[in-house]
Amino acid sequence: MKSGPFINLTTQTVSHHQIKSMDEQKVSEANVLIIYGFGKDENMPSGSGFCQKVETFARATKIPYELRATLPDRAPKGKLPYITFGDETVADSHFILKYVVQKRISRDLDASLTPSQKADSRAFQSYIEEHLYSCICYERWMVDANYQVVVRESFSAAPSVLRPLLGWYFWRKVRSGLWAQGVGRHSTEEVYGLLEDAVTHLAARLEVQFDITADKSRHIYFHGGESPTQIDVILYAFLANAIATDSNPYFNKLMLAQPALVTFTRQMTTLLFPEYTKVLEKLDAGTLAKD
Numbered sequence: 001m002k003s004g005p006f007i008n009l010t011t012q013t014v015s016h017h018q019i020k021s022m023d024e025q026k027v028s029e030a031n032v033l034i035i036y037g038f039g040k041d042e043n044m045p046s047g048s049g050f051c052q053k054v055e056t057f058a059r060a061t062k063i064p065y066e067l068r069a070t071l072p073d074r075a076p077k078g079k080l081p082y083i084t085f086g087d088e089t090v091a092d093s094h095f096i097l098k099y100v101v102q103k104r105i106s107r108d109l110d111a112s113l114t115p116s117q118k119a120d121s122r123a124f125q126s127y128i129e130e131h132l133y134s135c136i137c138y139e140r141w142m143v144d145a146n147y148q149v150v151v152r153e154s155f156s157a158a159p160s161v162l163r164p165l166l167g168w169y170f171w172r173k174v175r176s177g178l179w180a181q182g183v184g185r186h187s188t189e190e191v192y193g194l195l196e197d198a199v200t201h202l203a204a205r206l207e208v209q210f211d212i213t214a215d216k217s218r219h220i221y222f223h224g225g226e227s228p229t230q231i232d233v234i235l236y237a238f239l240a241n242a243i244a245t246d247s248n249p250y251f252n253k254l255m256l257a258q259p260a261l262v263t264f265t266r267q268m269t270t271l272l273f274p275e276y277t278k279v280l281e282k283l284d285a286g287t288l289a290k291d
C-alpha cells in the first residue's frame with residue numbers, strides 16, 4: 001500500500017532484521033536498534049534526510065534495526081529521528097551515530113580515516129545537513145508549485161479533507177525553521193543559486209575520486225576507499241531523499257547533470273537499498289534524458 005511518509009503511524013515496522021512474532025520481538029528488542037522516524041514506504045527513502053541517514057548507517061554497518069513510525073512532538077527533542085536501544089534513548093542523528101559507535105553496537109566506518117580526513121568529513125556533513133538540506137526544504141515548501149507536490153506526496157495516507165490542514169501545519173513549522181536558520185530570508189533565485197553552488201561543490205569533491213573518462217563503474221566513495229565511510233552515508237541519505245521526490249525539481253535537475261553524484265547514488269542504492277527501485281529508475285531516466 002502506498003502511504004504518505006509523514007503521518008502513517010500504522011506502518012508498524014520496516015525491518016532489515018525480520019521479526020517473526022511478538023514474543024521474539026520482545027526478546028530481540030534488547031539488541032535491536034529501534035529507529036523512530038516518520039512513516040515511510042518500504043521501497044522508498046524516508047521523507048526526512050535525517051531519518052534516512054540513521055537507517056543508511058544501520059544498513060552500512062549491518063546492525064539489526066527496526067523502523068517505527070511516530071511524529072516529532074513525541075520525540076525527546078521535538079524532532080525526528082530518535083532511537084532506543086534496550087532502555088536507552090538517544091535523540092538527533094548526529095548523537096545517534098556517535099552513540100552506536102561509542103557503545104560498540106556498530107563498527108566505526110571512519111576508523112581508518114586520518115584526522116584531516118575526519119575534519120573534511122565533518123565540514124561536509126555541516127554543509128550537507130545545515131545548508132544544502134535547508135535549501136532543498138526551501139524549494140519543497142516555499143515554492144508554491146512544489147508545495148502542492150510535497151503535500152500530496154507526504155500526506156497521501158491521510159483523508160483528503162485533512163491534507164490541506166496538515167500541509168498548512170507543517171508549512172508553518174518549516175517556514176519558521178527556515179527563517180530562524182537564515183535560508184528562509186532569501187529569494188527563490190538566491191536559494192537556487194545556493195543549490196547550484198552546493199551541487200557543483202559536492203560533485204567536484206567526489207570527482208577527485210572519479211575519473212569520468214575511465215571506468216565509470218568503479219567505486220567513488222568520498223575518501224577514495226573501497227567501502228563507504230560516515231560521510232558517504234550522510235551524502236547518500238540526503239541525495240536519495242531528494243531524488244526520490246518530485247517536490248524539489250530544481251535540485252534534481254542539477255543533481256542529474258552531475259555524473260559523479262549519479263554514479264555515487266546509484267552505487268550506494270545498489271549496495272544498501274536495492275529495493276529503492278524508484279530511485280534507480282529516476283537516476284537512469286535522468287541520465288538517459290541528458291544523452
Ligand SMILES: N[C@@H](CCC(=O)N[C@@H](CS)C(=O)NCC(=O)O)C(=O)O
Pocket residue numbers: 047048049050051072078079080081091092093094173177
Ligand atoms: N539535528 C537533527 C535534525 C532533525 C530534523 O531536523 N528533523 C526534522 C525532519 S527532517 C523534524 O523532525 N522536524 C520537525 C519539527 O521541526 O517540528 C538531527 O540530526 O537529527
